[in-house]
Amino acid sequence: MRELTLTRPDDWHLHLRDGAMLTAVLPATATVFGRAIVMPNLRPPITTVAQAAAYRERILAARPPRSDFVPLMTLYLTDATAPEELRLARQSGFIHGVKLYPAGATTHSEAGVTHIDRILPALETLAEIGLPLLVHGEVTDPSVDVFDREARYIDTVLGPLLERLPGLKVVFEHITTAQAVDFVRSRAQGLAATITPQHLLYNRNALFQGGLRPHYYCLPVLKAERHRSAVLEAATSGDPRFFLGTDSAPHSRMAKESACGCAGIYSAPLALPLYAEAFEQAGHLGRLEAFAAFHGADFYGLPRNQAKITLIRENWRVPASYPTPDGELIPLRAGEVLPWQVATDAQNRPWAGDHP
Ligand code: DOR
Ligand code: ZN
Secondary structure, eight states: OOEEEEEOOOEEEEOOOSHHHHHHHHHHHHTTOSEEEEOOOOSSOOOSHHHHHHHHHHHHHTSOTTOOOEEEEEEEOOTTOOHHHHHHHHHHSSEEEEEEOBTTSSTTOTTSBSOGGGGHHHHHHHHHHTOOEEEOOOOOOTTSOGGGHHHHHIIIIIHHHHHHOTTOOEEEOSOOSHHHHHHHHHSSSSEEEEEOHHHHHOOGGGGGTTSOOGGGOOSSOOOOHHHHHHHHHHHTTOOTTEEEOOOBOOOOHHHHSSTTOOOOBBOGGGHHHHHHHHHHHTTOGGGHHIIIIIHHHHHHTOOOOOOEEEEEEEEEEOOSOBOOTTOOBOBTTTTOEEEEEEOBOTTSOBOOSSOO
């Protein structure tokens, strides 16, 4: 197959940052994806509806000309989040989820939740009003092996939580393990998971291939091959509980290539081609559209996109870096050749169906 036309996809997990970085990274997402769930882990974090409204305006203002990209906003849950703020979020119409970062689990999570018991009233409110909880599912106990933190979170936090609040709607973000796949499949409803391109295409060997590779480092960290293959099987199975979330997370080259490099992989400019590559490898290219454009919208109760987009099976070389006023960004697969690309016209706009 040389061309693949799909319904325009959405990105159900994305970091856009703010200021100059937002302006630099937004076009890559906005030209391909119709909507994106925008993560709230700014500094300071987006903890109120008013902050989310202001951030949304900054995102809308940073869109390329004529873009109809829609940011779907989220709130950052803290120990102090008031149930009333969550009700306001539900009423806002533009906030579609509330993000739970265990304090210390990842980038900009210092203000996150210190213990699940502290936020039970907030979680009960979410269950009542039907606003999804978006979970970074890793325990932070330093005595737990970094590769076991997701599985431990299921056993000690997420499993018990869903037993207690079965009506809570949860997106288990960026799942990386066979245990997470099994857990999602074990629940009849109300639980879904996003999957990144890196967790479909790479196992943890990629972190150490010929030396230490900071641009393959994200959290949750890449796992062993058996986990990668379980996650790939889930993504390409057609099960509507699994959908696309890139977790594209830009950090400057300096912040990544450092004695203590930041977690986060920048994939936005090549994300859809990477998913196509993974689905093709699994022999299920025909299931990419539902994973990328249907399952997430259905779970969030939003209409599916109407527009189409075309992927072409034609080699292209990923740039070695993308300049920004805050330093260059090194994307995943920098300088490498990819087999799939998004078809664009002379104005760099995607086209679909008939050639322009
Ligand atoms: O690798 C990651 N980077 N994981 C996260 O959970 C956060 C993200 C970021 O914001 O950079
Ligand atoms: Zn993320």
